[in-house]
Amino acid sequence: MALPVAIYLAIVFAYPIGQEIYLSFTDARLLDRTPPAWVGLDNYRSLAGSGKFWLVIGNTLFYAVVANAAIIALALALALLLNRAFRGRKLARVITSLPWAFPEVAAVLVWSWMYNKDFGVMNVFVRWLPGVTENPSWLLDPKMAWFSIVLMTVWKIFPFFSLIILTALQLIDKELYAAAKIDGAGSFQLFRHITLPGIAPTLGIMTLLITIWGFRRFSIIYLLTGGGPGVRTATLVVFTYITAIRSLNVGLGGAMAIVGLIMSLVITVIYVFVTRRLGQAQI
Amino acid sequence: MRKSPALASQRWALVRKRAGRIALYVTVAFVCVVIVFPLYWLVINALIPGREVFQYPPAFFPRTLRLNAYQEIIQLHPILTWLKNSVIVSSGTVLLALILEIMGAYALSRHGWPGRGLLALGLLSTQMIPSAVLVIPIFIIFRQASLVDSHIGLISVDTALTVPVGIWILKGAFDTVPEEISDAALADGCTELGVLIRMLLPLSLPSLVAVAVIAFFTAWDEYVFASVFIISQSLRVFSVGISTFIGEMATPIDLIFAAASIFVIAPLIFYAIVERYLISGLSAGAVKG
Numbered sequence: 001m002a003l004p005v006a007i008y009l010a011i012v013f014a015y016p017i018g019q020e021i022y023l024s025f026t027d028a029r030l031l032d033r034t035p036p037a038w039v040g041l042d043n044y045r046s047l048a049g050s051g052k053f054w055l056v057i058g059n060t061l062f063y064a065v066v067a068n069a070a071i072i073a074l075a076l077a078l079a080l081l082l083n084r085a086f087r088g089r090k091l092a093r094v095i096t097s098l099p100w101a102f103p104e105v106a107a108v109l110v111w112s113w114m115y116n117k118d119f120g121v122m123n124v125f126v127r128w129l130p131g132v133t134e135n136p137s138w139l140l141d142p143k144m145a146w147f148s149i150v151l152m153t154v155w156k157i158f159p160f161f162s163l164i165i166l167t168a169l170q171l172i173d174k175e176l177y178a179a180a181k182i183d184g185a186g187s188f189q190l191f192r193h194i195t196l197p198g199i200a201p202t203l204g205i206m207t208l209l210i211t212i213w214g215f216r217r218f219s220i221i222y223l224l225t226g227g228g229p230g231v232r233t234a235t236l237v238v239f240t241y242i243t244a245i246r247s248l249n250v251g252l253g254g255a256m257a258i259v260g261l262i263m264s265l266v267i268t269v270i271y272v273f274v275t276r277r278l279g280q281a282q283i
Numbered sequence: 284m285r286k287s288p289a290l291a292s293q294r295w296a297l298v299r300k301r302a303g304r305i306a307l308y309v310t311v312a313f314v315c316v317v318i319v320f321p322l323y324w325l326v327i328n329a330l331i332p333g334r335e336v337f338q339y340p341p342a343f344f345p346r347t348l349r350l351n352a353y354q355e356i357i358q359l360h361p362i363l364t365w366l367k368n369s370v371i372v373s374s375g376t377v378l379l380a381l382i383l384e385i386m387g388a389y390a391l392s393r394h395g396w397p398g399r400g401l402l403a404l405g406l407l408s409t410q411m412i413p414s415a416v417l418v419i420p421i422f423i424i425f426r427q428a429s430l431v432d433s434h435i436g437l438i439s440v441d442t443a444l445t446v447p448v449g450i451w452i453l454k455g456a457f458d459t460v461p462e463e464i465s466d467a468a469l470a471d472g473c474t475e476l477g478v479l480i481r482m483l484l485p486l487s488l489p490s491l492v493a494v495a496v497i498a499f500f501t502a503w504d505e506y507v508f509a510s511v512f513i514i515s516q517s518l519r520v521f522s523v524g525i526s527t528f529i530g531e532m533a534t535p536i537d538l539i540f541a542a543a544s545i546f547v548i549a550p551l552i553f554y555a556i557v558e559r560y561l562i563s564g565l566s567a568g569a570v571k572g
Contacts, residue, residue, distance in 0.1 A: 002386070002387060002390035002391065002396075002402060004383070004386065005383050005386055005387035005390070005446070005450070006402060006405075008383060008443065008446075009405070009406075009409060009443060009446065009447070011424070012417065012421060012439075012440065012443035013408075013409045013412055013417070013443070015420060015424070016412075016416065016417045016419075016420035016421055017412065017416075019420040019423075020416055020420065030419070078314065081307075081310065081311065081314070082311075084307065086304075086307055086308065086311070088311075090559070092311050092314075092315055093558070093562075094554075094555055094558050095315045095318065095319055096314060096315060096318050097554075097558070098318065098319060098322060098551060098554070099318060099321075100500075100554075101500060101550045101551050101553070101554035102321070102322065102547055102550075102551070103500075103503055103504045103521075103522060103525075103546055103547060103550060104504050104506065104522075105504070105506050105522045105525050105526050105529075105546075106325070106525055106543040106544075106546050106547045107321065108529065109325075109525060109528065109529055109539065109540075109543050110321050110322075110324060110325040110328075110540070110543065111321060112529065113324075113328070113536065113540075114321065114324060118339065119336070119337055119338075119339050119341070121324060121341050123339075123340075124340050124341070155318070155321070159318065163561070163562065163565065164565060166562070167562055167563075167565050170562075209410065212410050212411045213410065215411065215413075216410075216411065216412065216413035216414070218413060218414060218415055218507060219506050219507070223526065223529055237413040237415055240413070240415055240416065241415040244415070244419065245415070245418075245419070250419065257413070257415075257416040260411075260413065260416075261411055261412065261416075264408075264411035265408070265411065268407065268408070268411070
């Protein structure tokens, strides 16, 4: 029964990756009639020598660290909030997870309008802050563009992971809390010694997924800033797309794609190694 | 009259508890408002008269609301065709994905065969590959198989994108059904297919709902493949149709928001209906990993 599924996935994933590895050693161009010529490691060499490429790698890591940290922290905070008993909790759970069901392209449409320098509603909010006297260039100034991308990413992504943490929280045995309270544990101790260990495996696998999904996230950045100004907000995926599909340089784009894949693989290997060490292996 | 100290401390505890409650409700309300604001803003901007869209500062609670924008956008652009195509592609993806996910999850969960761990790792590694990398090689295969510019082609790609996660979640659900029970059923002469259909699937209903929802959203949301693979206007799906409005100047912005809100409302309603299954459905997979 696994065979048809494995074959199906191999056609969609393994074959293109093989193709991509091959193309990364050639000078292939999109829409080119002549067969691509073998150029060895030239594409990788030119990447290593390209300042733009290292800027993009830096962007990718920056985006991964900042956005993912914010997503995890907020997802945990929201899950802890919704794990408390109060009236209307179910409604709050539906409302807070709506961004997950909000289609990405439409989300970009409304956020880019909210970020509009002249008419965007974000200007109203930011000018409530003391010291802000003019509308910021939400998407054109590199620093602000990063802020805008991260803010929208967090809004779109964290609710789903909050749901996942919430499900893990609700599976923790309530009697553990009762027993610890009798022993005089404070709320921080309860969190540290019961809640955190209870959701640690979920947090671990979640962090891995957030990271590798973050590396391949495309639409939000590409549609919001197009990677600009210049390539200042381009992550590796966006830069790969620009190089391979817009500039038609499939060979060089292929090399970038392979670098991206290696980054995700390294993260996964580290994850597997750490969880094996901690005895919480999930894979 | 003097209050007794015991009574005072009791009353103080009550006040603190009340304050805690109020703080909790205020926090929850604040979080909800912040999270839901972009949705509110989308709908409001579709409902206010066009010229008020360019009013700064914008009105948070506009006085006049009307539905003209919806009428106009439906006349100007083939919104209903996009909607129909998206429904076709998303439903098709849900069906095909469910079949493949059930097969894959059953194989991973019930049969001890060599290479199981490898397949599991393979599933995870599919999650590392961005669509932008897959799109050209798959386009080339599909061109040879005449699957370009067809809904079936798009459905088969969208399915592949969602299947790895779905298998993972469903496997977790199947794992929670003890092997002894299904073995007993097999010993009583029930076929493997019988065990799957009569036992595992009903017991995993919430997880089936969860993976169906994930498949639906994946297809509804998918943009990269849909923009490259679908060439005919008449086959275009909503996500690509909507994206043509980003950065263009010809269509009035309130009309764009009217179109976008149609695109958004469908999955939101769907989500609100099935949400309660989702929590328990995800938990089986989330815990097992």
